[in-house]
Each structure stands twice: as C-alpha cells, then as structure tokens.
Amino acid sequence: MAEEKAAVIILFGGSGDLARRKLYPAMFGLYQRGFLQDRFAVIGTARRPWSDDYYRDIVTNAVKDQPGATPETAEAFATHFYYQSHDVTDAAHYITLKELAAKLDAQYHVGGNRLYYMAMAPNFFSTIAEHLKSESLLTATGFNRLVIEKPFGHDYQSAKALNESITATFAEKQIYRIDHYLGKEMTQAIMGLRFANPLVAAAWNKEHIQNIQITLAEAVGVEERAGYYENSGAMRDMVQNHVMQLLAYLTMARPQSLTPEAVHAVKGAVFDHLHSYSQKEALANFVRAQYAPAVIDKLTVAGYRDEAGVSQSSLTETFVAGKLMVDTPEFAGVPIYIRTGKRLTRKSTQISVVFKPVAHDLFGTQAKANVLTIYVEPSEGFSLTLNGKVLGQSTELMPEELRFRHDERAAKAAPEAYERLIQDALQGNQTNFTRWTELSQTWQFVDTIIAAWQTTTAMPTYPAGTMGPKEATELLARDGNQWVWQPTRVQLAD
Ligand SMILES: NC(=O)c1ccc[n+]([C@@H]2O[C@H](COP(=O)([O-])OP(=O)(O)OC[C@H]3O[C@@H](n4cnc5c(N)ncnc54)[C@H](OP(=O)(O)O)[C@@H]3O)[C@@H](O)[C@H]2O)c1
Incomplete structure (x- = not known):
C-alpha cells in the first residue's frame, strides 16, 4: 500500500466535464492504490443546486467502470465527497465553503492540508x-496548494496578469500548473531513455542528431468546441504548452538530480536559449493552415469554415508546422520540426529523432539514417531503425526496426496522467508542472509568430484526413529533410 495522504480537496467545477x-x-485510482484512504474529503462546487447524495451518485457513476472497481469500493469512495452550491x-459563498472545509478537516483529521483545484x-x-x-480560506497549518488547469492565459500579457493575481495568494512553490502531457507515461520516459542509456546519451547532440520531429496529430475536427477554438487555434491550444514541454524534455541538458529544482533548471535553460525570430523569419519558419472539406470512405467531412460556430472568414489555424532551434552548445543548428493539427490522417503523438548518416561511403548511398521514434499516444513505446543486411551473400543493406511497445493491458492498468499529477500535487512534487518562467518564455515566443500571422490573410488549407498543407512538407524539404511519419490510412475517429 502507498503512503496515505491526508487532505481536503476543494474542487471548483465539480459538475464539469473534466x-x-x-x-x-x-482520485479513485489513488484510492484503490491506498494513496487516498480514510483521511481525505472532496468538496465539489458549482452553481447547480445538487445535494450530497446526488453528487455522490455522479461520482459513483464516474468511477464504477474503472479497472478493478466494485460497486462497494465505488460507493465507499463516494462517501468522501461533499457538494456545495x-x-x-x-x-x-466562500464563507460557507470555509466552514465546511474546517468541519471536514476536523472530521477526517487532515491537519489543515488543502488542495484547491x-x-x-x-x-x-x-x-x-x-x-x-x-x-x-488558506489554513495556517498543513499545506495549501493550488492546482490550475490550462489554458494559462491567452497570450503573454494575459498570462502575466493571471500569474500576478494567483501569486498574490499563492507562492510559486504552492502552484501546480497542469499540462497533462507532463503526466503521460512516455513523456516521463524521455529522461530515462536519454540519460540512463549510454548508447543514446552519447549520440544525443548536434554532432549526431540531424533533426527532431514532434507530431501531435488529432483525427477529430473542432467538434462542439468552436466557441473556444475560434479564439485559440492550434498554436495556443497545443504548441505553447504541450509541444514546448516535449521540446524541452528532448533538448535539455542532463539534470544534476531528479528533484523538481534540478529538472526545472535544465528545462528553463532550453527556453532561455529558444532561437527567437523576427517577423519575417517567423513567417518563413512557421506554417499555419485550416482543414478543407473532403470525402473519406464515401463520408463528406466538413471543412473548418463550415463547422457550426465558425466564421466563413475565420483566420484561426487548425494546423501549425514550424521549425524551432535551441541555441545551446549541444543543440545549436539542429532543426526541431513540430506539427500539430485537427482532422489529420489519424490520432497520434510521436517524436522522431533522426540521426546523421555515417560519414564514410563504405556502402555507397545504401545506409539510411537511424531514427529513434518515441510513441507517446495512443500506443506507448519506442522504436529504433538500424541498417541491417539482406540475407545471403550480398553486402546489400536493409533497414531493420527494433520495436518496443508497452503491453496494451499493462498500459491501461497504469495510472493515467491525471492520477500521477494529482498524486504529485498531494506529495508536493512540482517536477511535472509548469513554472511561470517557462510559460512566460513560451508565450512570448508564440506571440511573435501569431503577431506575424496577423500581418497577412494568407491561410493555406489541407484536405481533412491528410497530414497538413504542402507548405508543411516544403518547410522540411528546404533543408533537405522530410517528415518521417507519413501515414496514409485515414482513421477519422480518435
Ligand atoms: N474537459 C476536458 O477534457 C479538459 C481537458 C483539459 C483541460 N480542461 C480545462 O479544465 C477546465 C474545466 O473544463 P470543463 O471541460 O470541465 O468545463 P465545463 O464542463 O464547462 O465545466 C465548468 C464547471 O464550472 C462550473 N461553473 C461555471 N460557472 C460557474 C460559476 N460562476 N460559479 C461556480 N461554478 C461555475 C460549472 O457548473 P455550473 O454550471 O453548475 O455552475 C461546471 O462545473 C477548463 O479550464 C478547461 O480548459 C478540460
């Protein structure tokens, strides 16, 4: 059994989708693992006038089909939940909330520990x-920690204003800014892969890496979220946060230790050295686009501008591809290509590290670049392509792939990103949360690109079900490179 954590968790948005x-x-996963046992209570708040009993039914229903759940454990878990309209x-309302939290604190013996979510x-x-x-509301004993969902701001200025308002109440060490990509199994595996394998560690630098490619592809379109998405777009929704965090893990130096301070120090250095672009360079190094209608398997798929809630003249990008550089001694000059979008060929987050080919010509042009691919989702694992030899007497080479994938059943049973992150927050471990300095730098970078786009109405399109516009292919071709992952089998549902 894990060591039990005691806390009152106050959840703002207790009736919401998330x-x-x-x-x-x-939380149920943490309960089953004994991390939350007897000494915890959750106060769910939202405007609708629910009773505790009704709320507990909602919670029971939300967890009853989780792996290992029984009706008894789901119900016992739900008894820890209280609702306040x-x-x-x-x-x-904060006065009644304070009174309820104090009462539950005493009832469950939590010693003043609070998580505000x-x-x-x-x-x-x-x-x-x-x-x-x-x-x-903050207690004088125990911990007071704030967990805050994304999006953290709309641009640098609004993020700064939000940060100022929350830091008037909470110190940086009490703030847990969620980027759920940091809770994913394979994001967390990057450090082990890079720093625990001498073979990989020795080659992880500009001498050996030709380029890095990060793809976050979604198969779905904007669905019912047009209201939100029209004011966001792929750059704000995916690049400023998830893509930038992956980029940091891929290019940061080896931390002195695995403490949050040490990891954030090396991540911070990546953002300090992010190569900044002038407006002209931003337009040359970043591509935006929108999905256009297409017929796939006899099914007509709407284009972005035809989606409900989207303007016919919308200039919101549903796709971004870009070339970034990290000007550190280890990585200067290595292109880091990123792409993300909706209505792409199929859902997958994957990273390809393309190594430089051998310098000699022993095998003519037969030797192919070694490629290490990290599969983040939906499948989890990695693969490495090496040059093997064709069976028989010739010296002809052929690419061979070494594959590792986590067993699907074991992966399903492993804690989900949110379970790890809530556990981290309860334990006071900030490693997998974003710091203000990181957000400040990534927002400023992203703001420059968005400002450059605002000088033009040019908006390339790509047919739904493809991997983006031709401009995204040209971005790499210009450097003599190409996207490693070029799926053709369309899978429109996630
Ligand atoms: N859903 C996801 O998968 C997801 C994924 C990543 C991040 N997020 C982030 O998580 C956050 C919540 O998203 P969500 O999808 O759960 O939103 P949601 O379904 O719209 O839920 C919003 C919640 O806020 C409550 N609420 C609204 N106005 C209120 C008020 N004035 N006072 C008190 N409660 C109020 C709502 O309940 P009442 O209407 O009863 O008040 C509801 O519980 C957002 O920041 C979102 O960006 C969500």
Whole structure:
C-alpha cells in the first residue's frame, strides 16, 4: 500500500466535464492504490443546486467502470465527497465553503492540508484566487496548494496578469500548473531513455542528431468546441504548452538530480536559449493552415469554415508546422520540426529523432539514417531503425526496426496522467508542472509568430484526413529533410 495522504480537496467545477471524465477516476485510482484512504474529503462546487447524495451518485457513476472497481469500493469512495452550491463570483459563498472545509478537516483529521483545484473556465481563475485570499480560506497549518488547469492565459500579457493575481495568494512553490502531457507515461520516459542509456546519451547532440520531429496529430475536427477554438487555434491550444514541454524534455541538458529544482533548471535553460525570430523569419519558419472539406470512405467531412460556430472568414489555424532551434552548445543548428493539427490522417503523438548518416561511403548511398521514434499516444513505446543486411551473400543493406511497445493491458492498468499529477500535487512534487518562467518564455515566443500571422490573410488549407498543407512538407524539404511519419490510412475517429 502507498503512503496515505491526508487532505481536503476543494474542487471548483465539480459538475464539469473534466471532473467527471478525468478527475474522479484519477482520485479513485489513488484510492484503490491506498494513496487516498480514510483521511481525505472532496468538496465539489458549482452553481447547480445538487445535494450530497446526488453528487455522490455522479461520482459513483464516474468511477464504477474503472479497472478493478466494485460497486462497494465505488460507493465507499463516494462517501468522501461533499457538494456545495457556490457561485465563484459571490464572496458570501466562500464563507460557507470555509466552514465546511474546517468541519471536514476536523472530521477526517487532515491537519489543515488543502488542495484547491481550479477545473473551471479560465476567466474565473483570478476571481477564485482573490476570494481565497480575501475570505481567508488558506489554513495556517498543513499545506495549501493550488492546482490550475490550462489554458494559462491567452497570450503573454494575459498570462502575466493571471500569474500576478494567483501569486498574490499563492507562492510559486504552492502552484501546480497542469499540462497533462507532463503526466503521460512516455513523456516521463524521455529522461530515462536519454540519460540512463549510454548508447543514446552519447549520440544525443548536434554532432549526431540531424533533426527532431514532434507530431501531435488529432483525427477529430473542432467538434462542439468552436466557441473556444475560434479564439485559440492550434498554436495556443497545443504548441505553447504541450509541444514546448516535449521540446524541452528532448533538448535539455542532463539534470544534476531528479528533484523538481534540478529538472526545472535544465528545462528553463532550453527556453532561455529558444532561437527567437523576427517577423519575417517567423513567417518563413512557421506554417499555419485550416482543414478543407473532403470525402473519406464515401463520408463528406466538413471543412473548418463550415463547422457550426465558425466564421466563413475565420483566420484561426487548425494546423501549425514550424521549425524551432535551441541555441545551446549541444543543440545549436539542429532543426526541431513540430506539427500539430485537427482532422489529420489519424490520432497520434510521436517524436522522431533522426540521426546523421555515417560519414564514410563504405556502402555507397545504401545506409539510411537511424531514427529513434518515441510513441507517446495512443500506443506507448519506442522504436529504433538500424541498417541491417539482406540475407545471403550480398553486402546489400536493409533497414531493420527494433520495436518496443508497452503491453496494451499493462498500459491501461497504469495510472493515467491525471492520477500521477494529482498524486504529485498531494506529495508536493512540482517536477511535472509548469513554472511561470517557462510559460512566460513560451508565450512570448508564440506571440511573435501569431503577431506575424496577423500581418497577412494568407491561410493555406489541407484536405481533412491528410497530414497538413504542402507548405508543411516544403518547410522540411528546404533543408533537405522530410517528415518521417507519413501515414496514409485515414482513421477519422480518435
Ligand atoms: N474537459 C476536458 O477534457 C479538459 C481537458 C483539459 C483541460 N480542461 C480545462 O479544465 C477546465 C474545466 O473544463 P470543463 O471541460 O470541465 O468545463 P465545463 O464542463 O464547462 O465545466 C465548468 C464547471 O464550472 C462550473 N461553473 C461555471 N460557472 C460557474 C460559476 N460562476 N460559479 C461556480 N461554478 C461555475 C460549472 O457548473 P455550473 O454550471 O453548475 O455552475 C461546471 O462545473 C477548463 O479550464 C478547461 O480548459 C478540460
């Protein structure tokens, strides 16, 4: 059994989609593993007037089909949940919340430990933090930690304003900014792969790496989220956060240790050295595009501008490809190509590290580049292509792939990203959360590209079900490179 953690968790947005689909199952996972046992209580808040019993039914239903769940464990887990109807803009509600939290603190013997989880629309984040301070909800004993969902701001200025408002209540060491990509198994595996294998570690630098490619492909379109997406786009939705975090793990130096401080120090150095672009360079090194209608398997798939809630003249990008550089001694000059988009050929997040070919011509042009691919989702594992030899007497080479994939059943049973992250927050481990300095730098980088795009109305398109516009292929071709992953089998559902 894991060491039990005691806390009152106050969840803002307790009736929301994220809470039901991710947070209750994640907490249930911690309960099954003994990490949460007797000494915890969750206060769910939202405006709708639910009773505790009704709320517990919602929680039970959200977890009852989790691996290993029984009706008894699901129900026992749900008894720890309490509901308070609460409008986060109303100061009076924080008084009742404070009283309920104090009562549960005593009842469950949690010693003042509090986790405040903001699972609501981001425009409420500042309001909640301000009220937690003005109505004195933070305890004098135990820990007070804030878990805050993405998006963290809309651009650098709004992110800065949000950060100022939450840091008026919480110190940086109390703030856990979620980027759920940091909770994923294979993101966490990157450090082991890079730093625990001398073979890999020795080749992980500009002498040996030709280029790195990061792809976050979604098969689905904008679905019902046009209202949000029209104000966001792929750059803000995926690049500023997930792509940048993966990039940092791939290019950072070896940390002195695995402590949060040591890991954040080397990650921070990557963002300090992110090669910045002038507006002209930004336009040359970044491609944006929107998906256009297509007929796939006799099914007509709408283009982005025809989706409900999207303007016919929308300039919101559903696809981004770009070339970034990290100007550190180890990586200067190595292109890091990124691409992400909706309605691509199929869903997959994968990273390909393309190594330089051998310098001699012993085998003529037969020797191919070694490629290490890290599969982040949906399958988890990695592969390495090496040059083998064709069977028989010739010296002809052929590429061979060494593959490792986590067993699907074992992977399903492993804790989900949210479970790891909530556990980390309860343990006070900030490694897998983003620091303000990282966000500040990535927002400023992304803002430059978006500002450059705002000088033009050019918007290339790509047919739904393809891997982006031709400009994304040309971006690499210009350097004599090509995308390693070029899927052709279309799979439109995630
Ligand atoms: N859903 C996901 O898969 C997902 C994934 C990644 C990140 N996120 C992030 O997680 C956050 C929550 O997303 P979500 O999808 O769960 O949103 P959602 O389904 O719209 O839930 C919003 C919650 O806020 C409550 N609420 C709204 N106005 C309120 C008010 N004035 N006072 C008190 N409660 C209020 C709602 O309940 P009432 O209407 O009853 O008040 C509801 O519980 C967002 O920051 C989102 O970007 C979500």
